[in-house]
Amino acid sequence: MDIKARVRTFILEDLLMVALPTDLADDASLRKLSILDSTGVLELVAFLEQAFGIQVKDGELLPGNLDSVDAIVSYVREKLGFQVAEPQA
Amino acid sequence: MCGIAGIFAGPEGSFPARRELEQMAAMLRHRGPDDEGVLAEGPIGLAHVRLSILDPDGGHQPLEATDGSACVTFNGEIFNHVELRAELEARGHRFRTRSDTEVLIEAYREFGDEFVHHLNGEFALALWDRVHRRLVLARDPAGVRPLFYQERAGRLAFASEIKALLVLPEARRSLDADGLAQVFTFWGPLAPRTAFAGILALPPGHLLVARADRSTRIHRYWDWSYPARLPREAPERAPEAYAEELGELLRDAVRIRLRADVPVGAYLSGGIDSASVAALARSLGADIRTFSVSFAERAFDESAHQMEMAQFLGSRHICVETRPEDIAAAFPQVIWHAETPVVRTAPAPLWLLSERVRQEGQKVVLTGEGADEVFGGYDLFKEAQIRRFWARRPDSRIRPRLLERLYSYLEYSPTATPFARDFFGTGLEGAQEPGFGHLLRWRLTQRAWRFFAPDLKAALSRDPVDALRLDLPAGIANWHPLSADQYLEARTLLAAYLLAAQGDRMAMAHAVETRQPFLDPRIIAFASSLPPRLKVAGLKDKVLLRRTMAPILPPAVVWRPKRPYRAPDAASFFCAGDPVDYVADLFSEDSLRRSGLFDPQATLKLFLKCKRQEAIGFADNMAFVGILSTLLLQHHFCRVTAAPIAA
Known part of the structure; x- marks a missing residue:
């Protein structure tokens, strides 16, 4: 399972647990949807560390890294050392 | 302390049968194991189960007025009964007993419905006025003692606990959607609503008057009240003057709550509130025993502070250590007594505590409840x-x-x-x-x-x-x-949860009466008028109370920051990842479908998350405990058919 699929499964099955009326958009704010609250962040971090073998530093606990599926996936990819493709000139 | 019940039939209702009243009383026997009385008199029936605390020989109920004009069944205590008796005697009233019940009935004869304003106590009562053919139900201001009622089949039926109403043929046995929604918001149903459809709670500080034609009038005789904000909130008096007055008030509130013909003990939480009450009782010469709850998990445990206070008091102290498996084992009984879902397990240790208190032969304990709301x-x-x-x-x-x-x-x-x-x-x-x-x-x-x-x-x-x-x-x-x-x-958490599911119901499950000096009406009135900065100032809380108690209590007790009383929640119901048997049964897909109250798929995910011990947040823990207790409530009291929620 790829990173995005695993992250989405965790968010929907473990954090949210109930079905959303519409599909969760990858760029939707998890805070605004009340999926991610203050302890939900801790659960998310525990999942990321366990599932992907990364260490999340305190300074990286930022909405910019964790507030949407897209943000989480980018953050995990970066932590795993994936190269972000440079836009072609 | 006791349990009360009764039925008042209107023109279309069948007269209460003695057997019905006895059945209702039987459901309340845990509240009053010492005596029982029933009165059936045409359209009115009153029942009473008694826990003898004052005047064991003269307090049988229902009790009639000396002239036979009225009759009362009463749960609670009137702490100022000595002073009120003297006042009534001066007005020509004569008494046959030493009980506070007779004072209550004579106060009604003297003051009419205004009698409630003369009472300093915790009470739920039903008074039948034979002369005017009217039934008066009343509940104390803060809501320490419960009183429920239903109006069905031409009859008004009432009782200290809902289970006594459910034995009647006219009772519905369905949960109430809005009552559940209140529990899953405020932690308890707000009176008049309950978790049961068609069953109402008489709100704290209210009177209900029903007449022979069955017209019913309910009115609020008391509510929490505060002064309008002053332009400047500087104290008008020096803090020392406030502290001196509070010290005197607290001492007297404790003094009149030591009135009993049985020994009075005290709960110790480890905080300043219960410590203040116990220390004042000790200073008044009471040889009190003290009781507390401890936990193996350090996050919840305050036993070191409790022991420190017990040593300071020199009290004979009993500490009931509560393990998570004890909470799980007690929880079905807890919900049977609470008669509402709860979103925290915190009532369970108090159920275990009152069981031990009763085993020790103690009937009455003082508590620090109410101080956090008032101060x-x-x-x-x-x-x-x-x-x-x-x-x-x-x-x-x-x-x-x-x-x-x-x-x-x-x-x-x-x-x-x-x-x-x-x-x-x-x-x-x-x-x-x-x-x-x-x-x-x-x-x-x-x-x-x-x-x-x-x-x-x-x-x-x-x-x-x-x-x-x-x-x-x-x-x-x-x-x-x-x-x-x-x-x-005070209106939500205190009345709907702390004094109810976590208070009266857990203590009275084992016939233990709790008394709350901080809810003395004189203290509530005094505290309401205080400048707010004498309560909360920045990050300091209970400013005046701490200052008042500083000369009496050890400094560590006075100045230690508050730690709220909590108990392990969802984790209590799983041992090494396995759910307790009844929890596994209730959370099975089949059971959840039959219940009809919760989305089975989503609830199973929550169950599995708790089972994996991954539910670390309040929201998940409250949801799990709330759902579990709702399922238990339904199991205990409702026939689960096609319509679990009343239409």
């Missing part, structure tokens, strides 16, 4: 003050950092995460509205609504928060914000 002790009050301070400069980065000083006792503090600013910054624009301080807690609890089944959601009439806001005192907008927070705390 401003909750973190929520401080949290609200900081958020209001922040709301005046929403762009400030420094102001919200004050929140980090709160909740440091929590393993997963909500202020210690990067998103705390978002959470606590929600709704800052409504900082001056009543409910601002509570809205975060209410909405956090409401996150459990996502597990409600579609039928339950569809049966909800309106958001309980909106309904509460429409039912607030007219002048609340002019009160100091702390006063509005105190009002809402």
Whole structure:
């Protein structure tokens, strides 16, 4: 399972647990949807560390890294050392 | 302390049969194992089960007035019965017994319905006025003692506990959607609503008068009240003067609560409230025994502080250590007695404590309940003050950092995460509205609504928060914000949960009477009029109470920050990853489908998350405990058929 699929499964099955009326958009704010609250962040971090073998530093606990599926996936990819493709000139 | 019940038949209702009244009394016997009495007299029937505390030989009930004009069945204590008796004797009343019950009935004869204003006590009562053919039900101001009723089949039936109403043929056995929604918001149903359809609670501080033609009138005779905000809030008197007055009031409140023909003990939580009560009782010469709850988990345990206080008092102390498996084992009984879902397991240790207290032969204990509401002790009050301070400069980065000083006792503090600013910054624009301080807690609890089944959601009439806001005192907008927070705390958490599911019901499950000096009406009136800064000042709470008790208590007890009483929640129900048997049964897909109240798929995910011990947040824990207790309630009291929610 790829990173995005695993992250989405965790968010929907473990954090949210109930079905959303519409599909969760990858760029939707998890805070605004009340999926991610203050302890939900801790659960998310525990999942990321366990599932992907990364260490999340305190300074990286930022909405910019964790507030949407897209943000989480980018953050995990970066932590795993994936190269972000440079836009072609 | 006792249990009461009765039936008042109108023109279309069948007269209460003696056997019906005996059946109702039988459901209350745990409240009053010492004596039982029933009166059936045409349209009126009264029943009583008695826990003998005052005048064991003369207190049999239902009790008639000396001239036979009235008859009463009464649960509770009138602590000022000595003074009231003297006043009534001076007005020509004569007494046959030493009991406070007779004082009550003579007070009614003297003052009519105004008699409630002369009572300093905790009570729920039913008084049949034979002359005017009217039934009076009344409940104490703060709501220490419960009283439920239903009006069906032409009869008004009432009882200390709902289970006594459910034995009647006219009773419905369905849960109430709006009552459940209130539990999953405020932690308990707000009177007059209960968790049961068609069964109402007489709200605290209310009188109900029913006449022979069965017209019923309910009116509020008392409510929590605070002065309009003063332009300047500087104390008008020196703090020493306030402290001196409070010291005298507290001493007298404890003194009259030591009145009993049986020994009086005290609960010790480890905090200043119960310590104050116990120390004052000791200083008044009472040889009190003290009792407390401890936990193996350090996060919840305060036994070191309890022992420190017991040693200071020189009391014979008993500490009941509670393990998570004890909570799980007791929980079905806890819900049988609570008669409502609960979102925390905290009542369970108190059920275990009262069991031990009773085994030790003790019938009466003093508690520190009410001090946090009356004198401003909750973190929520401080949290609200900081958020209001922040709301005046929403762009400030420094102001919200004050929140980090709160909740440091929590393993997963909500202020210690990067998103705390978002959470606590929600709704800052409504900082001056009543409910601002509570809205975060209410909405956090409401996150459990996502597990409600579609039928339950569809049966909800309106958001309980909106309904509460429409039912607030007219002048609340002019009160100091702390006063509005105190009002809402007393009206919701105190009356609907702390004094009910966690208070009366857990103690009376084992016939133990609790007495709350901090809810003495004189102390409530005094505290309501205090300048707010003598309650909460910045991050200091119960400022005046601490100052008042400083000469009496050890400094460590006086100045230690408050730690709220908590118990292990969802984790209690799993041992090494395996659920307790009854929990596994209730959370099976089949059981959840038959219940009809919760979405089976989503609820199973929550169950599995708790089983994996991954539910670390309040929202998941409250949802799990709330759902489990709702399923137990349904199992105990409702026939689960096609319609678990009343239409």
